[in-house]
Amino acid sequence: MSNIKEMIKENYELSKKLTSKNDEIYTNLVCYLRTSALDELEAEEIIQEIIGMILEAQERGEDIEKVIGHDYQTFCDSIIESSQPKKFTWRKLFSSLEIAIIGIAILWPIDLVFNYLPQMIKKGRLILDYQMNLGFLLSAAISLLAAVSLFHYIGKNSFKITNEEQQGHKWRQFILLWAVMSGFIALLVLISLKLGSLILFSVKIYYLAAVLAVLYLLIRAVKGKLPN
Secondary structure, three states, rough: HHHHHHHHHHHHHHOOOOOOHHHHHHHHHHHHHOOOOOOHHHHHHHHHHHHHHHHHHHHHHOOOOHHHHHHHHHHHHHEEEOOOOOOHHHHHHHHOOOOOOHHHHHHHOOOOOHHHHHHHHHHHHOOEEEEEEEHHHHHHHHHHHHHHHHHHHHHHHHHHHHHHHHHOOOOHHHHHHHHOOOHHHHHHHHHHHHHHHOOEEEEEHHHHHHHHHHHHHHHHHHHHHHOO
């Protein structure tokens, strides 16, 4: 785990040496590789090799196209194919679990603020019993799925999105994004109204917070012990 963190930090520091043009291309390459089927460590090792190649070409005064060609996506695909990434690894599973716990830890306080804080103010006392309802769980699952899907979509289409921006299609992206976000928010509100009253169980807020913290630390510990 520490190797990955150190490599990400090192790659970030190296990217500061890139010219604005090379940095834009490098950013797209990074987005594409990090959302691919490559393992985290494998992706960062490849990214480090790529940025080294770009910096060397930059020092020689050569364009990046001389190093990786004009089709950046094909360049990335050839690297991914040669690496033969596994579809399933325990590291990928625990990475997904880690993201899920972080997502719940972010969404749960929002639910507390909007649903429990008004009740506390109204009753004038602290409410420690949290009623876990089906609406929140379903909304959290949909939100996490949407966030991960958006992340992968941006990564997989990073080169296409950049080309569209250069061609002046930003307004289309804005309208599409606005429509999708409006529909998504409407869906979450509908789920909350229809399923928010279906209580699954009741638990003390500090117990639930402790469980999330322990699960997160446990997942991080196990993930750190997995072989690279």
